[in-house]
Amino acid sequence: MIIPTFDDMLAAHERARPYIHRTPVLTSSYVNTLAGCEIFFKCENFQKAGAFKVRGASNAVFGLSDAEAKNGVCTHSSGNHALSLSYAAGRRGIPCNVVMPRTAPEAKKAAVRGYGGTITECEPSTSSREEVFAQVQEQTGGNFVHPYNDPRVIAGQGTCSRELLEQMEDFGGELDMVVAPIGGGGMISGTCLTLSNLAPKVQVIAAEPEQADDAYRSFKAGHIIADDAPETVADGLKVPLKDLTWHFVKNHVSDILTASDPEIVDAMKLIWQRMKIVMEPSSAVPLATILKNKDIFAGKRVGVIITGGNVDLAKLPWL
Structure with missing residues (x-):
């Protein structure tokens, strides 16, 4: 840790x-x-x-080396971290893949897409979120930026x-x-x-x-x-x-x-x-x-x- x-x-x-x-x-x-x-x-x-989550997301995205950033970033989030990471990734010009609960507010999903992020939906539980995310990360090879940990x-x-x-x-x-x-x-x-x-x-x-x-x-x-x-x-x-x-x-x-x-x-x-x-x-x-x-x-x-x-x-x- x-x-x-x-x-x-x-x-x-x-x-x-x-x-x-x-x-x-x-x-x-x-x-x-x-x-x-x-x-x-x-x-x-x-x-x-x-x-507020754009603070942590921006620090993570712009702290990556070019080698670390080549496959973009990925995360799971109920909304604000997803759209903040999408915003920061867009500013750096790298892909962002996010796993979001299907029940997440439509305003937050629209913001993710508006910033250029790609959404994969999961069920509204921690276990489903982490299971689907593992698949997305394996497929994309993106740098994992955890929403808080x-x-x-x-x-x-x-x-x-x-x-x-x-x-x-x-x-x-x-x-x-x-x-x-x-x-x-x-x-x-x-x-x-x-x-x-x-x-x-x-x-x-x-x-x-x-x-x-x-x-x-x-x-x-x-x-x-x-x-x-x-x-x-x-x-x-x-x-x-x-x-x-x-x-x-x-x-x-x-x-x-x-x-x-x-x-x-x-x-x-x-x-x-x-x-x-x-x-x-x-x-x-x-x-x-x-x-x-x-x-x-x-x-x-x-x-x-x-x-x-x-x-x-x-x-x-x-x-």
């Missing part, structure tokens, strides 16, 4: 910088009053390809928190906590990597759907517990932790909080209404957990990473 270092994150930021946005940090006095704390939203829904990807995701800390200078002070969604744990791992080096006093809290709470149960049990095919509105958070992301979770995460699907949808709708920000359900989980656990966050300065905005507008969860 290769654990990415702080220097890897710094190198990733320089490598990916031409291909990513420095996304804004936004606030809402209404939401602050409702939550009883000050929330600073790092808006990765405004990122290239509509999600990859040191290159984690180093890239860590650049988001680096920017957030720098941008907090415009808001008059430091953070007490950073809350981000957790599925496989790529963003949380990158957040832990950066904050443990730059701001070790800042608590990292992971937010997870109740209906896909394997990370929460793993955290409480002290070892990885993996669900194969959980069902939740937060489609980007259905995958289990792996050894590399578990390393960061067990060593650096302060707590994992959960929210129900109705609470997630309510938080998503609230941000759409009050801040005019399009976020996908997975991105609403942190705010849902804050509103559910106000005593934990009372009076604190809280960074929240809005991880993506790739929503299927024909299937909004409150319709």
Whole structure:
């Protein structure tokens, strides 16, 4: 297991910088009053390809040697990593083959194809995803860029928190906590990597759907517990932790909080209404957990990473 270092994150930021946005940090006095704390939203829904995952994907793709890149890249993903890797591969001019669940949002599938990626569909379970992917990789010979259990990807995701800390200078002070969604744990791992080096006093809290709470149960049990095919509105958070992301979770995460699907949808709708920000359900989980656990966050300065905005507008969860 290769654990990415702080220097890897710094190198990733320089490598990916031409291909990513420095996304804004936004606030809402209404939401602050409702939550009883000050929330600073790092808006990765405004990122290239509509999600934070373009950070890790760009670092991985542009870190390949010409020999490593000759057969392109391949991966499996429920959506945002697939379209982010397709985006990065397109910028480098190499093929990208992705395995996606047949139930993945059509908006994400369309984005993959729009960036030049080739999709092979699988059943909506971890076992089917990995089985079909093994066939695709054998056929294409592409360099495997895992959606989260990859040191290159984690180093890239860590650049988001680096920017957030720098941008907090415009808001008059430091953070007490950073809350981000957790599925496989790529963003949380990158957040832990950066904050443990730059701001070790800042608590990292992971937010997870109740209906896909394997990370929460793993955290409480002290070892990885993996669900194969959980069902939740937060489609980007259905995958289990792996050894590399578990390393960061067990060593650096302060707590994992959960929210129900109705609470997630309510938080998503609230941000759409009050801040005019399009976020996908997975991105609403942190705010849902804050509103559910106000005593934990009372009076604190809280960074929240809005991880993506790739929503299927024909299937909004409150319709």
